[in-house]
Every structure is written in C-alpha cells, then in structure tokens.
Amino acid sequence: MPMKWQLHNVDAIPWLIDQSSDDYDALVTDPPYSSGGLHAGARTSDSANAKYINDPGKYPEFTGENRDQFSHMQWSTLWLTHAHRVLRAGAPVMVFTDWRQLPVMTSALQAAGFTWRGIVVWDKTEGVRPQKGRFRQQSEFVIWGSKGKWHSSDGPVLPGVFRHSVTAGGPKMHTTGKPVPLMSDLIKACPSGTILDPFAGSGSTGLAAIRSGRFFVGCEREEAYFNIACERLSNTA
Known part of the structure; x- marks a missing residue:
C-alpha cells in the first residue's frame, strides 16, 4: 500500500527551499503566532507555553514565539514566498493567526505573491478564557x-465561521493544537491531491x-512534536 503521508524533522524554510516547484495542491498550516503577550517580558520569554496555558509543563x-511584530512579518513573508513557489497554480492557501497578528499575516500573504480572498473565523466556544x-x-x-485563480x-x-471546542475530536496534543474536525472542515475547500x-x-x-x-506532506522541527505527529x-494511515 502506498504511503499516505511524509513528515520531516527539519526547519520549514530550508526544507521549502529544497522542494521542487509546482509540487503541492494546497497549503494548510498553523505557524507560530509570536503573540500572546502585552508586555516585553511575555513576548521575549523562553517559554512559549507560559503565554498560552495555565500549566506550562x-x-x-x-x-x-518571541519575534517582535516586524520580524514576524519579515519571517512570514519569507516562508510564504518559498511556499508560493512549491504550490501548483490555483492552489488554496490557509494560514492560522490570532487577532494581534491578523494585519501582519494578511500583508505577508500578499507580499509573498498570493491572492488574499478572505478570513474564516474559528469560534472556539464560550469555554475559552472568560474575563469579567x-x-x-x-x-x-x-x-x-x-x-492565482481559485482552483x-x-x-x-x-x-x-466554524464552531469547534479546542478538544473537539479528542484531547489536545500541542499547546496551540487545532482540533481535527476543524481541519477536516477547512480541507473540504482543497482539491484532491497533496x-x-x-x-x-x-x-x-x-x-x-x-x-x-488526500496525501499529506509536512515538516516539524521540534523533535518532541515530530514524534507525536x-x-x-x-x-x-
């Protein structure tokens, strides 16, 4: 039976540089947000988990996760530019972000050469971060x-708008992990292929x-998460 997936334990940018042009049918990804802190101490912390959850361990x-907004935009434009090259004409692109980095990421997407078509909202339900x-x-x-043109x-x-709790489909395996039912909903907009x-x-x-x-190809540089994935x-499979 042919392999339905490939995953590589490497950094995204050099890996993308090594890929052939026009090879993939869609990009669906959840990059680091470099967000989550109002003050410099939170944004420069070595702990990404501490910004997002009550139990960092x-x-x-x-x-x-500790780039400032300008460097985050530059980095995002760089990896998106390389991703643009490896995608086939008409390929959909879907990139997660939060409210803080939304303006930055819409600019980076367009700077990389993609046609920006809109924003989908993930409603995580009322169980998330209540504040009186x-x-x-x-x-x-x-x-x-x-x-280019939509496929x-x-x-x-x-x-x-898609409404799923953060644990829909099973417990989270990553600090900022997205529920599989949400990803399944998004992939409905993608063509068959990889x-x-x-x-x-x-x-x-x-x-x-x-x-x-469909087939899946990706990379994850953190060894612990690579093994989990x-x-x-x-x-x-």
Whole structure:
C-alpha cells in the first residue's frame, strides 16, 4: 500500500527551499503566532507555553514565539514566498493567526505573491478564557487565498465561521493544537491531491488530510512534536 503521508524533522524554510516547484495542491498550516503577550517580558520569554496555558509543563515547549511584530512579518513573508513557489497554480492557501497578528499575516500573504480572498473565523466556544467585564477571546482566524485563480468554481458553499471546542475530536496534543474536525472542515475547500503543512505540530492537518483521502506532506522541527505527529499519522494511515 502506498504511503499516505511524509513528515520531516527539519526547519520549514530550508526544507521549502529544497522542494521542487509546482509540487503541492494546497497549503494548510498553523505557524507560530509570536503573540500572546502585552508586555516585553511575555513576548521575549523562553517559554512559549507560559503565554498560552495555565500549566506550562503540560506540553513540550516549542520555539519561534518571541519575534517582535516586524520580524514576524519579515519571517512570514519569507516562508510564504518559498511556499508560493512549491504550490501548483490555483492552489488554496490557509494560514492560522490570532487577532494581534491578523494585519501582519494578511500583508505577508500578499507580499509573498498570493491572492488574499478572505478570513474564516474559528469560534472556539464560550469555554475559552472568560474575563469579567470584557469580551471573550474565543476566536482565531484562518487567512485564505490562492496562488492565482481559485482552483475550481464547483463544490459546496462552505461557511465562514466554524464552531469547534479546542478538544473537539479528542484531547489536545500541542499547546496551540487545532482540533481535527476543524481541519477536516477547512480541507473540504482543497482539491484532491497533496496537502502541504510546513508547521505540522502534532499532526492535526495530516490526520484530516488522510481521512479525506488526500496525501499529506509536512515538516516539524521540534523533535518532541515530530514524534507525536508520526505516531498519530501512523495510527491513522
């Protein structure tokens, strides 16, 4: 039986540079946000987990979370530019971000050569970060677009808001992990073929891709999460 997935334990940018042009059918990914702190101490902390969860020791740590906004935009433009080259014409692109980095990421997407087409809202439900007297931070965002023209004018009309709890489909395996049902919903907009994820984390995009009958190729530089993702993908495949 042919392999349904490939995952590489390497950094995204040099890996993307080594890939052939026009090789992948869609990009669906959740890169580090470099967000989560109002003050310099939080933004420059060595602990990414401490910015996002109450129990920093619950998940393995990950790096790339302490860039300032300008360097985050430059870095995002760089990896997106390399991703643009390896995608086929018409390929959809979907990139997660939060409210702080939303303006930065929409600019980076366009600077890399993609056509920006809109924003999908992930409603994480009311169970997330209640604060008395304030609005809940219960949404994250998926910036979506394409490499040139959209790949198809057929298919179902998909919603612009998806409502899933952070543990929908099973417990989180990553500090900022996305639920597999959410990823499955997003992948419905992708053509058949190979889904690319340069920031694979615990492998949720890959699980959704395999379950939909597509192929998955990605990379994850943190060894702990690479091992978690490989185990999950192996059990799914």
